[in-house]
Amino acid sequence: MIYFQSLTQSELAQLLLPLSGIQKTGGLTPEEIQVKSEKRARYRAKQLFHWVYQRGQTDWDQMTDLSKDLRQWLKENIAIFRLTPQLNQQALDGTHKFLWSLGDSKTIESVIIPAALQSAVDLAEDLEEEKKVPAGPHAVGSRGIYSGKATQDDLKSTNWKRLTACISSQVGCAMACKFCLTGIQGLDRHLGVHEIVTQVYELRRLAPITNIVFMGMGEPLHNFENVVKACLILLDQDGLGFSKRKVTISTSGLVPAIEELGRRVDVSLAISLNASHDEQRSKIMPVNRKWNLESLMKACREYPLGSHRRITFEYVLLKDINDSLEDAARVYDLLRGIPSKVNLIPFNEHPGSDFKRPSDENVQKFQKYLVDRKVTATIRISKGRDILAACGQLRSIFGTARGTEKHRDWQAQQA
Numbered sequence: 001m002i003y004f005q006s007l008t009q010s011e012l013a014q015l016l017l018p019l020s021g022i023q024k025t026g027g028l029t030p031e032e033i034q035v036k037s038e039k040r041a042r043y044r045a046k047q048l049f050h051w052v053y054q055r056g057q058t059d060w061d062q063m064t065d066l067s068k069d070l071r072q073w074l075k076e077n078i079a080i081f082r083l084t085p086q087l088n089q090q091a092l093d094g095t096h097k098f099l100w101s102l103g104d105s106k107t108i109e110s111v112i113i114p115a116a117l118q119s120a121v122d123l124a125e126d127l128e129e130e131k132k133v134p135a136g137p138h139a140v141g142s143r144g145i146y147s148g149k150a151t152q153d154d155l156k157s158t159n160w161k162r163l164t165a166c167i168s169s170q171v172g173c174a175m176a177c178k179f180c181l182t183g184i185q186g187l188d189r190h191l192g193v194h195e196i197v198t199q200v201y202e203l204r205r206l207a208p209i210t211n212i213v214f215m216g217m218g219e220p221l222h223n224f225e226n227v228v229k230a231c232l233i234l235l236d237q238d239g240l241g242f243s244k245r246k247v248t249i250s251t252s253g254l255v256p257a258i259e260e261l262g263r264r265v266d267v268s269l270a271i272s273l274n275a276s277h278d279e280q281r282s283k284i285m286p287v288n289r290k291w292n293l294e295s296l297m298k299a300c301r302e303y304p305l306g307s308h309r310r311i312t313f314e315y316v317l318l319k320d321i322n323d324s325l326e327d328a329a330r331v332y333d334l335l336r337g338i339p340s341k342v343n344l345i346p347f348n349e350h351p352g353s354d355f356k357r358p359s360d361e362n363v364q365k366f367q368k369y370l371v372d373r374k375v376t377a378t379i380r381i382s383k384g385r386d387i388l389a390a391c392g393q394l395r396s397i398f399g400t401a402r403g404t405e406k407h408r409d410w411q412a413q414q415a
């Protein structure tokens with residue numbers, strides 16, 4: 001069996017080609033027959049993308065405009081992959097966190113992060129983007145009001161500017177960032193294309209997701225080929241139909257893969273920066289020992305950004321480690337010449353971590369330093385704090401990750 005969500009539209013058309021031969025061939029040359037068959041296969045692939053991704057149909061027999069023979073072939077050869085929900089928690093701020101079990105009993109997490117309508121400018125941007133969202137059960141309504149299916153009342157609220165799906169690319173992560181629970185757990189395995197795409201597919205069935213960020217478990221560029229192919233499927237306008245501006249890949253800094261990404265797929269880029277100089281970054285992000293800040297910033301400068309697009313730099317503020325005004329000044333220098341915005345994220349303290357959250361005053365001073373120098377810098381309050389929304393937290397509670405002694409102790413206390 002092949003999973004539907006692992007196929008691009010053109011790959012699906014290739015699979016359908018042997019079934020798409022035309023009956024009446026009188027007077028046609030073999031080349032003309034081939035062209036007509038390919039056209040029919042492409043048309044059928046498009047129909048199937050509409051049925052599965054836009055109409056949410058999961059039963060081949062209900063796809064009534066397909067021939068009986070084709071439906072039978074689909075039943076025998078292609079499966080629509082589903083993720084099994086193990087847990088769905090809702091935080092007070094509206095954040096939803098999902099723990100999914102995969103076919104092999106591994107688990108991954110995805111999060112829906114709502115953002116409130118903020119300003120007339122935001123609303124105008126939304127109205128522009130709404131025009132690009134395909135019609136269907138997941139369509140976005142007028143004036144930034146999301147009208148689609150939602151599982152819980154908060155997702156139906158008119159207060160959300162956007163609903164962002166934060167998805168995972170691996171089970172665990174090999175990058176071992178010191179402040180991150182997933183990093184502590186280590187890498188279990190890469191996710192397949194179908195497992196990445198299906199996180200969005202499942203969340204879109206629950207809520208009118210508008211944005212996707214690869215900021216869940218895993219380093220997306222470590223699972224490069226699968227992530228690139230998943231992006232191509234997510235961007236397909238006959239499928240889930242996301243705009244390239246609305247899909248963001250966040251990386252800890254795998255420099256050669258950043259360069260390759262720019263050549264392979266047109267999506268937005270975020271860098272998990274988290275430090276202002278090499279010594280500091282290498283201590284908390286081992287990836288920096290291989291690709292230092294100079295090479296990372298060079299890759300960012302050369303990343304092919306479309307018009308009006310910027311690279312997002314995520315900066316987790318850790319008390320007494322990277323939160324001084326000297327750090328802010330070095331960050332400012334690093335970003336010179338790069339169209340950028342900075343997301344400052346005060347560390348989300350969790351059991352078993354030695355890192356601390358800086359005071360609100362220090363966070364605001366850090367932001368002010370950048371804003372005073374015309375750098376767009378926002379403070380992102382860690383969403384879903386009451387449901388442990390930092391990456392890897394749900395999974396570690398449920399004991400499917402390896403975990404450290406401290407985490408195992410903590411899990412035992414929670415049991």
Ligand code: SF4
Binds near residue numbers: 175180181184216252
């Ligand atoms: S912060 Fe991201 S890259 Fe680093 S260990 Fe965690 S999941 Fe991996």
